[in-house]
Amino acid sequence: MASVREVLHILLNFIQTVSIWDILDILIVAYLIYRIITVVRKTSSASVIKGIILLLAVMWLSSLLNLNVINYLLGQTMKLGVLVLIVLFQPELRRFLEQMGSSNFRMVFARKVKIGYMEACISNTVAACMEMSRKRMGALIVFEREIALVDHIKTGTKLDAILTAELLKSIFFPKAPLHDGAVIVRDGRISAAACMLPMSSNINISRDLGMRHRSGIGMSEVSDAVVVIVSEETGSISVAIDGMLKRHLAHETFEKLLRNELLAEESRPDTRTKLRNRFKVKK
Ligand SMILES: Nc1ncnc2c1ncn2[C@@H]1O[C@H](COP(=O)(O)OP(=O)(O)OP(=O)(O)O)[C@@H](O)[C@H]1O
Numbered sequence: 001m002a003s004v005r006e007v008l009h010i011l012l013n014f015i016q017t018v019s020i021w022d023i024l025d026i027l028i029v030a031y032l033i034y035r036i037i038t039v040v041r042k043t044s045s046a047s048v049i050k051g052i053i054l055l056l057a058v059m060w061l062s063s064l065l066n067l068n069v070i071n072y073l074l075g076q077t078m079k080l081g082v083l084v085l086i087v088l089f090q091p092e093l094r095r096f097l098e099q100m101g102s103s104n105f106r107m108v109f110a111r112k113v114k115i116g117y118m119e120a121c122i123s124n125t126v127a128a129c130m131e132m133s134r135k136r137m138g139a140l141i142v143f144e145r146e147i148a149l150v151d152h153i154k155t156g157t158k159l160d161a162i163l164t165a166e167l168l169k170s171i172f173f174p175k176a177p178l179h180d181g182a183v184i185v186r187d188g189r190i191s192a193a194a195c196m197l198p199m200s201s202n203i204n205i206s207r208d209l210g211m212r213h214r215s216g217i218g219m220s221e222v223s224d225a226v227v228v229i230v231s232e233e234t235g236s237i238s239v240a241i242d243g244m245l246k247r248h249l250a251h252e253t254f255e256k257l258l259r260n261e262l263l264a265e266e267s268r269p270d271t272r273t274k275l276r277n278r279f280k281v282k283k
Contacts, residue, residue, distance in 0.1 A: 048089075052081075118263055121163045121188040126255045128168035129230050129237055138232030139172040140182040140212055142197065143262055147223040153184050156195030163190050172230075182215070182227075198222055202243065209245075216240045226261045 055074065062071040086093070125141060132139050142149065157178055161167060163185060171178050171193050181194035199211070200218035209217075216227040220240035227240040237254050238247045241261065249257065 048085075052085075055081075118188050119259075121185070122255065122258045122262060124163055124165045125168065125185075125228065126251070126258065128165040129228060129254070130251055131165070132169060132172060132230045133235040133237050136232055136235045137169070137172050137174065137230065138179075138212055139168070139228070139230035140197070140216055141168070141228040142182050142184045142195070142216075142219055143226040143228070143258075144184060144186045144191070145224045145226065145262075147225070149184055149186070149223060149225060152182075152195050152197060152219070153186075153192045156181060156184065156192035158192050159190045161190045163188060182219070197227075200243070205245075213238065213240075213245065217243060217245055220244075226258070228258075 055078070059071060059074045059078070061067075062074065129139060129141075142152070167190065168183065170176060171183055171190075173179060178193040182197050183193045184191045184195050197215035197219040198221075200214050200221055202217065202221070205214060205217060210233075212231070213229050216229040216238070217240045219225055220227050221243040224242070229238045229240065229245075230236075231238070236247060237249045238245050239249060239254070239257055239261075240246075246257065
């Protein structure tokens, strides 16, 4: 009983020493660790991280067992390794900083598009895609979300135009100068056209899918963008999110999916999660 009282006493003393700054400190570190884990999970860097953990474990064991030479060599390797890691993880680090920057920026300035404006953008996209699908016109449309797609926008021709069905159809008209590549939509406006997207390196993607679909999936793997793909060959409409492709979408499902993914998330979180779970990867 006395020991319980002692523990409680120590605990109470400890709590009294914790300031609001300590809590803030812990929260910031926890958030940073969370963001790092999310970036690592989305990339192939997970195996490298496992390797580093193994190396650290061997180092710890070697110091425990007094294996001085191994410990010294591993210590030196680790020092050099920091530089190697920065070079190796340059894209991941960059994406991480980009994610931090873009989401914080948006949080601070509350860059939320008016729902009505976004609804018009979705209706116009659906109308254009349905017609392009009927006419077998290929299209690739990327909707930027939290992660800024600055580098991808730079690869294309800047437009910054209101998204209308007519504009989308004229961009993707086969003989139009900007039909090759992707349109990137930011906050309901066409930011750029003829943009180059990164190819997916997923070897499990169905062989009947060509470059348009692979680059659409690739874009959704490296960002949180919603990518709409209209096949030139079959006219089928697909949507790529988080590296997963939902294929052969009918009018209603397509519109519902876009609305759930692109309209203010806080207004319909449950529906969005439900929809994500309902769709299976069809590759
Ligand atoms: N990296 C890329 N970024 C953006 N667009 C691309 C990229 N690679 C290919 N495309 C687009 O895809 C078109 C070629 O599509 P391809 O026929 O190989 O793909 P697909 O997935 O079979 O599509 P479809 O069913 O429409 O034929 C190109 O003309 C170009 O517009």
